[in-house]
Amino acid sequence: MTNTTIGPATATTVTTGRDDPRSNVELVRSLIRDVPDFPKPGIVFKDITPLLASPGGFAASIVELVRSAPDDIDVVVGMEARGFIFGAPVALALGAGFVPVRKPGKLPAEVISQSFALEYGEETLNIHADAIAPGARVLVVDDVLATGGTVSATAGLLHQLGATLVHVSVLMELGFLNGRQLLAERGHASLSAVLTVD
Numbered sequence: 001m002t003n004t005t006i007g008p009a010t011a012t013t014v015t016t017g018r019d020d021p022r023s024n025v026e027l028v029r030s031l032i033r034d035v036p037d038f039p040k041p042g043i044v045f046k047d048i049t050p051l052l053a054s055p056g057g058f059a060a061s062i063v064e065l066v067r068s069a070p071d072d073i074d075v076v077v078g079m080e081a082r083g084f085i086f087g088a089p090v091a092l093a094l095g096a097g098f099v100p101v102r103k104p105g106k107l108p109a110e111v112i113s114q115s116f117a118l119e120y121g122e123e124t125l126n127i128h129a130d131a132i133a134p135g136a137r138v139l140v141v142d143d144v145l146a147t148g149g150t151v152s153a154t155a156g157l158l159h160q161l162g163a164t165l166v167h168v169s170v171l172m173e174l175g176f177l178n179g180r181q182l183l184a185e186r187g188h189a190s191l192s193a194v195l196t197v198d
Helices: 021-030 049-053 055-067 082-094 149-161 179-185
Strands: 002-007 012-016 033-036 044-047 075-079 097-101 111-118 121-128 137-145 164-174 191-197
Touching: 021 055, 021 191, 049 055, 055 082, 055 164, 055 191, 075 082, 075 149, 082 097, 082 137, 097 121, 111 149, 121 149, 137 149, 137 179, 149 164, 149 179, 164 179
Parallel strands: 075 097, 075 137, 137 164, 164 191
Antiparallel strands: 002 012, 033 044, 111 121
8 A cells, every 4th residue: 555645636545556647547446346227127226335435446536537537627516415525525635625516405505506308307417506606617527428418417506607628537337238339419418437338
């Protein structure tokens, strides 16, 4: 094990098994478990709980998310709920603030909202109306990029606030669901994933 500083702004040090990006990615990949037929038959769920339970694996995932971040990020935004798990430590490492995007009824002050279509229905996301200053450079962090709907809706919230979405960084991209394509079509082409599942 080695100590790795993951953020120059805060000198945050975590213990990881490897400093090499390829080794980190392989460690992360090895700790994501496939659960067949969850939440319904025919679906193979990518379970990140073994990754979160491994201090070295979790640290490796944060190291790689930080490594992909552009310079001069003011705010990291994470979406409910797993985006909080990854976004907050990334924000600390970058010396940036963290702002949560939540489902309706979860934030106590004035909010703005953005709705988006799901396969069967609609979902709405909220952010505090005063959470991010106009012109702020924002990094969006989440665990998974699937169809791109959640990230696209979050981008809509940032646009309403006058913030600049600089980059999207995810732990895992489900490439076969074409989320990257949807985001590119909507003008959000700057995206990185620690690992991609095709």
